[in-house]
Amino acid sequence: MTTMQTANKDALAQNLKPRHVRMLSIAGVIGAGLFVGSGHAISEAGPAVLIAYAAAGALVVLIMRMLAEMAVALPDSGSFSTYADRALGRWAGFTIGWLYWWFWVLVIPLEANAAGTILHAWFPQIAIWQFTLAITLILTSTNLLSVKNYGEFEFWFALLKVGAIIAFLCAAALAVTGLMPDSSTSGLQHLYDTQGFMPNGIGKVMAAILTTMFSFMGTEIITIAAAESKNPGRQITKATNSVIWRIALFYLLSIFFVVALVPWNSPSLVEHGSYQTVLQAMNIPHAKLIVDSVVLIAVCSCLNSALYTSSRMLYSLSCRKDAPQAASRTTRNGTPWVAVLLSTGAAFVAVVANYVAPSAVFEFLLASSGAIALLVYLVIAFSHLVLRRRREKAGETLSYRMWLFPGLTWAAIIFIVTVLVCMLFNAQHQNELLATGGLTLAIVVASFVVPRKKRAREQTRFYAVRSSENS
Structure with a gap:
């Protein structure tokens, strides 16, 4: 089967409804990190953690604007991996696509285990692994049936989170x-x-930026999901325009209230999480049960998105001959069923590795996912820089544009590189950067090993089909 045939016969269905995409765009950025993980960042930087969240949020806004400009011009389930392929070369699209797939594959067992742990506390007679397996199988089954099922689950998950x-x-x-x-x-x-607004200095605020940066991972999913909706350009535009108020409302205002109502050095922030600590300080009855219920919804939502996103990235890589060809096969409903099963299967292999292999092996694999968010953002920025100049040179008209190009694009690049350098000299984050670097190098080498000539010809056909479908 050629890539051109894949694009026609095994194409994804456009079954996501506007309300699905709208709710995905509103709550896609909300994960368990907001409800629980933010406590670690607060204990590290104090009230000045607001600066860290504002800096990370500003970067996400700029990256989403760049990504939206490219996605409106060419909606694609491979999103930034496809754009990196076109802008920087096959090695870049290959590398960032597989890194991103790996990130979400590791998220699947982690979120499933978190959900299983909460349910086990409620129903101790059932083992954690049984809950974990059941939740993963249920969400895998719904993802196999139709993209509409993913959208429906995420709609209600998102509604409850909001x-x-x-x-x-x-x-x-x-x-x-x-x-x-x-x-x-x-x-x-x-x-x-309690020792002032910035009790631990600017260094701890920078360290907190590294922690908060990963809380926003998932914002870009909207550009992947919108490719399976009707009029994707309009959906992406509306979602991107709302990203500023979403981050300001859900993250900045939430964290502002947390640091205003409880001391930043309260041990409960790390032990129980920020939301539970504040609710208990306000004497809200059943605070732990309330937060556990919300976190359960959040991790199930994240697990659902991880299954969806990893399968779509694998499907896109397959369509570009950068992954096994079978992964591009779809059902009659336009669901890439092989990609869904392969992604879930890889997640189960990761779980088995945790029990069979030495703990250092799984810890290395887990650490390798830490800096992927920053690498994804960096690739998006460089891809935008190249494609925007290429389109301007060709005289193309852009219906959606990045602000103050190229100044803000370069500002985002410099900020990301600065954070990566800080990670290199920060003992807490050094290992994850080195692990990610090693994994990235291995994938880059693999991109040159996979056959090139045939793939290049078929990729040209693929992009020609994609352009004609979206024109």
Whole structure:
């Protein structure tokens, strides 16, 4: 089967409804890291963690704007991997595509285990691995049936997450203003009364940026999912235009209330997470049960997205002859069923490796996923730089543009490189950068080993078909 045939016969269906894409764009960035993991960042940087979240959020806004410009011009399930292929060369698309696939494959067992742990605490007679297996199989089955099922699950997951955050923001606002009955905390004094706003210095704020950066991983999924909706350009444009208020509302305002209502050095922030700590300080009944329920929804949502995203990236790599050809096969409903099964299978292999191989092996594999977010963002920025100049030279009209090109694109590149350099000299993040570097080098070498001539001819046909389909 040629790539051209793949693009026609085994094409993805456009079954995601506008409400699916809209809710994906609103809540796709909300993971368990907001509800639990943010406590670690707060304990590291103090109230100045707001600077870290603002810096990471600003970078995500710029990256999404660049990615949206490219995605509106050429919607594709391979998203930035496809654009890197066209802009920087086959090695770049090959490398970043496989790295991104690997990132989400590792997320699958981690999120499934987190969900299983919560359910096991509620139903101790059932083992964690049984919950983990059941949740993974259920979500894999729904992803196999139709992309509409993925969209429907994510719609309700996202709706519940958004509802939980809005309820938290309302309760926290009442507590800050002293209007919350029975609350043992109020006001804004904790922003400065415990060794000041930046108690641990700017170095710890930079370290917190490294932690918060990964909380935003997943924002780019909208450009992958929109390719399976009708009028993808319009959906991507609307989603990207809303990314600023989403980050400001869900992350910055949430973290602002947390550091305002509880001391940044409270051990509970690390032990129980930021949301539970604040709810307990406000004397909200059943705070732990409430947060556990929300986190369960968040990790199931993340697991669902991991299954979807990894399979679509593998499908795109297959269409470009950079992955096994079987991965491009789809069902009558336009679902890449082989890619879904291969991604889930790889996740189970990772779980087995955790039990069979020495712990250092799995820890290395896990650490290798840490810096992938930054590498993805860096590749997006460089791809945008090249493709924008190429389109301007060709006289193409762009319906959606990055702001202040090329100044802001270069600013994003410099910021990412600075963060990577900081990681290299930070003992806490050094290993994950080195692990990612080793894995990246191995994939780059593999990109030159895979046959090139035949693949180049078929890829030209593939892009020609994609361009004609979207014109």
